[in-house]
Every structure is written in structure tokens, then in C-alpha cells.
Amino acid sequence: MTTRGCLFLGGRWQAPRDGGTREVENPATELVIARVAEGGPRDVDAAVHAARRAFPSWSGLEVTDRVAVLERWYDELLAVHDELVATTVAEVGAPVVIAREAHVELGLAVLRGYLDASKDVAWEEQVGSSVVLREAAGVAACITPWNYPFYQVLAKLGGALVAGCTVVLKPAELTPLSAYLLAEAADRAGLPAGVLNLVPGAGSVVGEAMVTHPDVDVVSFTGSTGVGARITALAAPTVKRVCLELGGKSASVVLDDADLVAAVTGTVQAAMLNSGQTCSAWSRLLVPASRLAAATELAATAAAGLVLGDPLDERTWLGPLVSAAQRATVAGFVDRAVAAGARVVAGGSARPAPVGHFHAATVLAGVAPDAEVVREEVFGPVLTVQGFDTDDEAVALANATAYGLHGGVWSADPARALGIARRLRTGQVDVNGAAFNPSAPFGGYGRSGNGRELGRHGIEEFLETKSVQR
Numbered sequence: 001m002t003t004r005g006c007l008f009l010g011g012r013w014q015a016p017r018d019g020g021t022r023e024v025e026n027p028a029t030e031l032v033i034a035r036v037a038e039g040g041p042r043d044v045d046a047a048v049h050a051a052r053r054a055f056p057s058w059s060g061l062e063v064t065d066r067v068a069v070l071e072r073w074y075d076e077l078l079a080v081h082d083e084l085v086a087t088t089v090a091e092v093g094a095p096v097v098i099a100r101e102a103h104v105e106l107g108l109a110v111l112r113g114y115l116d117a118s119k120d121v122a123w124e125e126q127v128g129s130s131v132v133l134r135e136a137a138g139v140a141a142c143i144t145p146w147n148y149p150f151y152q153v154l155a156k157l158g159g160a161l162v163a164g165c166t167v168v169l170k171p172a173e174l175t176p177l178s179a180y181l182l183a184e185a186a187d188r189a190g191l192p193a194g195v196l197n198l199v200p201g202a203g204s205v206v207g208e209a210m211v212t213h214p215d216v217d218v219v220s221f222t223g224s225t226g227v228g229a230r231i232t233a234l235a236a237p238t239v240k241r242v243c244l245e246l247g248g249k250s251a252s253v254v255l256d257d258a259d260l261v262a263a264v265t266g267t268v269q270a271a272m273l274n275s276g277q278t279c280s281a282w283s284r285l286l287v288p289a290s291r292l293a294a295a296t297e298l299a300a301t302a303a304a305g306l307v308l309g310d311p312l313d314e315r316t317w318l319g320p321l322v323s324a325a326q327r328a329t330v331a332g333f334v335d336r337a338v339a340a341g342a343r344v345v346a347g348g349s350a351r352p353a354p355v356g357h358f359h360a361a362t363v364l365a366g367v368a369p370d371a372e373v374v375r376e377e378v379f380g381p382v383l384t385v386q387g388f389d390t391d392d393e394a395v396a397l398a399n400a401t402a403y404g405l406h407g408g409v410w411s412a413d414p415a416r417a418l419g420i421a422r423r424l425r426t427g428q429v430d431v432n433g434a435a436f437n438p439s440a441p442f443g444g445y446g447r448s449g450n451g452r453e454l455g456r457h458g459i460e461e462f463l464e465t466k467s468v469q470r
């Protein structure tokens, strides 16, 4: 059992002033693995003041000097790679292979991308008679979800800290442990006191105190669309900049000339990655009606072939969902879909294991275009399969969602694939399963949010623009 009794405020590890503690569960074993401090409004106030005090000197450094400190942070994180992986396995339930590659190594790649992109920002440019300066926006409140806790924190902190902002970080209640490793590494790296402050706690208490605090300039939030909307409203009276990375309901569009096996197998893997608890998961597979039966069978076989089990086993690919509540939510979506007429061709809502919040990789066929499971984000290992007759119909189905985070196009013809990608109303599109790019802007259209993270664009989220006429 780990005890994390302190918050990190102004460069010092301190007990909460008005918070408490919370237990952290391992979702695979259902055992309590840690007890973690939770802050309250007075802790948030202290953290914001520490960040405010640190702001002039941190933002006043040359970019290269800030990056030199952050390079040391990167090295300190690399040095605890194995502990980060073990912590991710324990607090998220992610299988060790997924924790290593999709959580920790991708998170480090994102930080690397930010450090390299610091050279690409136009910190100063001439526009006619003006010199246009890009300056740090101020104190940033960063609020992150539980699905990829290490990655999500770095997707915000990398941009904020390179920009010269100082930060108050609130990790998700269910998964606060990797944030401690991040803060400890920053401390060892010599990040000046107050540049990074860590206040775990409840969203409704710590999160709202951050969002409404008059001395916070930017809120960067990743999480559900409902909470994002609430944060926008709470931040409005103080006219804060609010950057939102929200939910998704992304489609993978398989055109009639695509390699069906590669397309369907790749889609199933992307849908089930991290047990489907991925904002950009392709949770809808769209295939030509003429290939619907074959695609459905392939999807069922691919889903059934994913190894579910002990996250510590190197062969496991599908771990549990993060909590009992999340399992109940996902099973509820599946049960209602079946009641509405969907056919389960793989998986189903029955418990595949007696202990742990496991849910089988599930493929649903025979879903109506307006079914709940087709419209709403499930955030679990559930894929629907639908048929279409023309490319126009495929695009219309893909775009028939309030979200717009991600999409996929599969085709043997690169020009045709790009043409479809242009028509998808989403922030990302992968053609033929192309690899994730940790330096390319990541964010959503519509209800998937309004911000962009990663690389140069992610740094720019934390910059103000000043024009000086001479």
C-alpha cells in the first residue's frame, strides 16, 4: 500500500490545508493500492499564488533556458520509466504492453515533441510596422482524466511549461499516482519552486476552485463533454481562456477498394485499445453494404482474439475498465443496444472474469443509425458495424454525430482516401491505420472540444499575442 499524504505547493511537499484523503483501487484486483491526499479550496488558493509568484521569472527566461530545465525533467522521467509503467498498470489496469507503449512511451514522445517544437514557434515576428510577440498566457489550471493519466498530464504540461506558463495540476481522482512521479521528477530536475503545483482532489471541489479562481488565466481541460460545458460556464465571469479536449464517437470508414482484413482488424484494435477507454477510439466501423457480412465476421473474430486477463502478463492485450461504475456504464450501453435490436456478434455484457472490472471486447451488428450506442460515447470496448452504399453515404454516416475528434479512412487509392478525409468533420483522420504523430495538433471539432494539444500548436494554446508598433 502506497501513501501519498502531501500536495506539491510552491516547491514543497505539504499536507492539505482543508482536504482529506482518497483510496486508489487497482481495477484488475479490486484491491486498494494507495491512499492519496486530496486538496480543498484553500490548497488551490495556495497553489495558484505559488504559481503566480513563480510566473515572472519562469516566463522571463529565454526559451532555450526553460527548455534546458525541461530536458532535465524529460531525463528524470526516462530514469523512472519502469516505475511509470508499473504505476500505470496498477492504477489504470492497463496491460503492461499497452502501459509501456501507449501510456508511458507515447507520453514521453509527446514531451519530446514539445521540447523540439519550441524552435518552431514564431516567438517574435514582424508584421508591417509591428513586432508581434508571443508571450506566456499566465497561470494555467490543468485538469486531466483517468484514461491515459501520464500522457494526458504531459499533453498539457509540455505545452504550458515550454510556453512559460506556471501550472496548477489536478489529476483525475481515480488515477493520481503517475502525477506524483511527474512532480517528483520535476522537483529532482530543478524546476523552480511554484512552476508546477500538484493538487489532487475532487473535480467538484478542487477542479471548480481552480476554474473560478481569479488569478488563473488559462484552463486546459480534458474530460467529458458535460464537464467541459460546465467549466466553460464557470470560467466565463473571469473571462478565462478555456481549452477543451472532450469526448468522441469516431468512425472508421472502409472504402470498397480497401484491404478488408487489414481495415477491419486495425479498426477493432483501435476500438479496443486501453479497453476502449480512448477518446479517439474508432467506435463505429462503416463498410460497404456488399461487404457487411464479411466485415462483421472478421470484426467478431478479431475481437474474440484479443487476449483478456491479468494486466501484468505480457501476453494480455485487454485489461479491465477503470472502475465498477465504468463497467456498469458500458454494460448498460450494451444491454440497451441489445434491447433495441442490436445483435451481439462478439463479447457481450456478461462478466468475463470473477474479479476485476473486465468487459469483453464486444461487436454489435444490426444497429440503427440513430441508436443510442451509435450516437453516444460508450468509453468501453464496444464497436458497432454499419453498412453504406456510396461514398457520400459513408461520409454522411461518419459525420452524423455531435462529436468530431477522430476518423479513419481505408482505401487502396491515396487520393480517394485524402478526398474522404477532407470531408470528415474531425480534428484527426488516419489513412490506412497510419501511426499516431505525437507532434501533430490533436483536438476536436464540435462537442469534442475547441483546443489543440501537442507540438507547436499545443504550445500556442498557452501563449498570448502582443503587437508593438514602432
Ligand code: NAD
Residues within 6 Å of the ligand: 143, 144, 145, 146, 147, 170, 171, 172, 173, 201, 202, 203, 204, 206, 207, 208, 211, 222, 223, 224, 225, 227, 228, 230, 231, 244, 245, 246, 247, 248, 278, 279, 377, 379, 405, 443, 444, 448, 449
Ligand atoms: P470527467 O469529465 O468526469 O473528468 C475529467 C476531469 O475533470 C477529472 O480530473 C475530474 O475530477 C474533473 N472534473 C469533474 N467535474 C469537474 C468540475 N465540475 N469542475 C472542474 N473539474 C471537474 O471525465 P473522465 O471520466 O475522467 O474521462 C473520460 C472522458 O474524457 C471521456 O468523455 C473522454 O472522451 C474524455 N477524453 C477526451 C480526450 C481528448 O483529448 N479529447 C482525451 C481523453 C479523455
